[in-house]
Amino acid sequence: MKENKKIDDNKALLRKMENRHSGVSDKDGEVTIRYDKYMIVSIKEKKYALYAEEVREIIGGIPIFYVPFTPPYVRGFINRHGEPYTVLDLTVLFERENLDSRNFLILKKEDDQLALLISDVVEIINLPESDLHRISSAVKEDDYFIGSISPRDQEEIFVLNLPNVLAKLEADISGI
Amino acid sequence: MVFEKASPRQDFLLISYRDMGFLINRSQFSASTTLDEVTPIKNAPPYLTGVFPYNKEKILLFDYDAYLQDTFHCRRLADSRLCILMGREDFSPERRPLIEKLLKHPSLSRDYLGLIISAQAEIIDIPLDELFLAPRNLRSYLGRRGVYGCRFPREDMIQHFIDFEITLINALRGGGK
Numbered sequence: 492m493k494e495n496k497k498i499d500d501n502k503a504l505l506r507k508m509e510n511r512h513s514g515v516s517d518k519d520g521e522v523t524i525r526y527d528k529y530m531i532v533s534i535k536e537k538k539y540a541l542y543a544e545e546v547r548e549i550i551g552g553i554p555i556f557y558v559p560f561t562p563p564y565v566r567g568f569i570n571r572h573g574e575p576y577t578v579l580d581l582t583v584l585f586e587r588e589n590l591d592s593r594n595f596l597i598l599k600k601e602d603d604q605l606a607l608l609i610s611d612v613v614e615i616i617n618l619p620e621s622d623l624h625r626i627s628s629a630v631k632e633d634d635y636f637i638g639s640i641s642p643r644d645q646e647e648i649f650v651l652n653l654p655n656v657l658a659k660l661e662a663d664i665s666g667i
Numbered sequence: 668m669v670f671e672k673a674s675p676r677q678d679f680l681l682i683s684y685r686d687m688g689f690l691i692n693r694s695q696f697s698a699s700t701t702l703d704e705v706t707p708i709k710n711a712p713p714y715l716t717g718v719f720p721y722n723k724e725k726i727l728l729f730d731y732d733a734y735l736q737d738t739f740h741c742r743r744l745a746d747s748r749l750c751i752l753m754g755r756e757d758f759s760p761e762r763r764p765l766i767e768k769l770l771k772h773p774s775l776s777r778d779y780l781g782l783i784i785s786a787q788a789e790i791i792d793i794p795l796d797e798l799f800l801a802p803r804n805l806r807s808y809l810g811r812r813g814v815y816g817c818r819f820p821r822e823d824m825i826q827h828f829i830d831f832e833i834t835l836i837n838a839l840r841g842g843g844k
Contacts, residue, residue: 556817556825557739557740558801558809559739559740559812560809560812561808561809568801568802568817570819570822573797573799575799575801575802575816575825576802577801577802577804577805604802604803604804657804660804661804664808665808
């Protein structure tokens, strides 16, 4: 007879129950918890998360070069190994203010060059997939966030919906 | 032994400003000259600021230096300026009629338009490997406005690769800034 492992932590128990309902289980009927790796960054005094797999590199201390004709949240180009990368400033998008920083996340894009202006990288954490509290079942086109996470049950951190941020840029410049 | 294939090179006019420069294909203009005896004109479209005598004709002047400073937020290195001459034939057939219309005034040369640029300018030849197109997310959008790409000769310096004709026509149509 198979011996059941006891779960002392109720949170883990609830997670296991939730996962069983979503049908995630291994061969033995044991639940396999999928984890997502998040990069938590600060932008001004606020924290945001994005999937770590969306980030190629973190760079800092380089100037931004102004590029005309672009929406205000495009702060310009940076020089990464001699190649121009478009810098997006989410503070302009969310708060209509420029972020005064020279730290950037180089985004992992197969055929494009994009960077996000950030204040700092806070930490990289692994969280069970079920810890993401989705805003709604269907993410709308103008949602800049997929949902939120609360690592260590502390503050709520919104997870950026990068494809929708990029779709906004595309829509904005197609209209100008 | 390994032989690397040399990158093709191209002649560009480089106009330098503080922390920024502009590269313009040398084939986009006919000649350059010093700026003397400029007569200002009033009530003209944006950046058409004056005329000056050249080969017994009066050449209409477009202040490209002011246009670059306004549009790219750059600052001049020195006050001296010179003039680039663009002949009618330097413009593409689809844009030539606009220039011909602009130069139709009887007192003006019908063959040339003068562009005032900063005197911090030189012809340089650059390996094309050093020039990068704008990132794909903005490439066609900026390209339609005459900004094709750039080069970073130093960590703190960008040189935009721009199109004389497209930027000029856009500015004349009021889409400069």
